[in-house]
Amino acid sequence: ETGVTQSPTHLIKTRGQQVTLRCSSQSGHNTVSWYQQALGQGPQFIFQYYREEENGRGNFPPRFSGLQFPNYSSELNVNALELDDSALYLCASSFTSGATDTQYFGPGTRLTVL
Amino acid sequence: AQTVTQSQPEMSVQEAETVTLSCTYDTSESDYYLFWYKQPPSRQMILVIRQEAYKQQNATENRFSVNFQKAAKSFSLKISDSQLGDAAMYFCAYRRRRSRLTFGEGTQLTVNP
Numbered sequence: 530e531t532g533v534t535q536s537p538t539h540l541i542k543t544r545g546q547q548v549t550l551r552c553s554s555q556s557g558h559n560t561v562s563w564y565q566q567a568l569g570q571g572p573q574f575i576f577q578y579y580r581e582e583e584n585g586r587g588n589f590p591p592r593f594s595g596l597q598f599p600n601y602s603s604e605l606n607v608n609a610l611e612l613d614d615s616a617l618y619l620c621a622s623s624f625t626s627g628a629t630d631t632q633y634f635g636p637g638t639r640l641t642v643l
Numbered sequence: 644a645q646t647v648t649q650s651q652p653e654m655s656v657q658e659a660e661t662v663t664l665s666c667t668y669d670t671s672e673s674d675y676y677l678f679w680y681k682q683p684p685s686r687q688m689i690l691v692i693r694q695e696a697y698k699q700q701n702a703t704e705n706r707f708s709v710n711f712q713k714a715a716k717s718f719s720l721k722i723s724d725s726q727l728g729d730a731a732m733y734f735c736a737y738r739r740r741r742s743r744l745t746f747g748e749g750t751q752l753t754v755n756p
């Protein structure tokens with residue numbers, strides 16, 4: 530157990546809808562990152578939040594957006610869902626300091642877009 | 644851009660034997676970290692081992708050890724005394740300090756009883 534939780538576990542949406550995925554960071558962690566993992570592939574970086582501000586973004590369109598709250602929990606929002614958005618969405622938290630900030634992952638949310 | 648390559652899509656090993664998973668990466672940075680993550684069928688990504696690039700000594704965690712060759716940009720994972728619970732997808736990953744993780748495509752490890 531990493532202490533990182535995600536909700537919901539599974540989600541089914543239709544094309545064009547909007548979805549919000551949630552992540553609760555491990556206690557003491559101030560950074561959260563989101564990854565998309567398509568079936569049979571390695572995770573792809575979506576974005577990262579540090580102290581409530583986005584400080585890194587991967588090659589994803591603006592319809593992927595996020596928030597980090599004062600308690601360091603986080604949301605991933607996806608608008609105008611497309612079939613290719615079907616994937617496992619992973620949240621990872623870490624403590625960013627001068628030392629190594631290893632990322633610890635939650636169990637993921639499986640999103641299916643029909 | 645940094646890339647991570649895992650050239651073995653699938654590997655198998657007999658229980659109690661040793662197996663080595665390969666990983667190469669490309670970067671122009673000198674300060675970075677390398678990781679092996681394990682993803683069992685539950686899909687939970689679990690950290691197996693971590694290596695800081697500035698350390699010459701190879702990391703070891705119980706039955707898991709790495710062979711880090713910085714000049715060759717190679718980072719292999721050795722699993723000794725393989726157990727049935729080691730069966731999973733293994734991902735090699737690269738990260739600059741405070742930056743994103745870049746993953747390879749993974750190696751599916753099967754452990755045969």
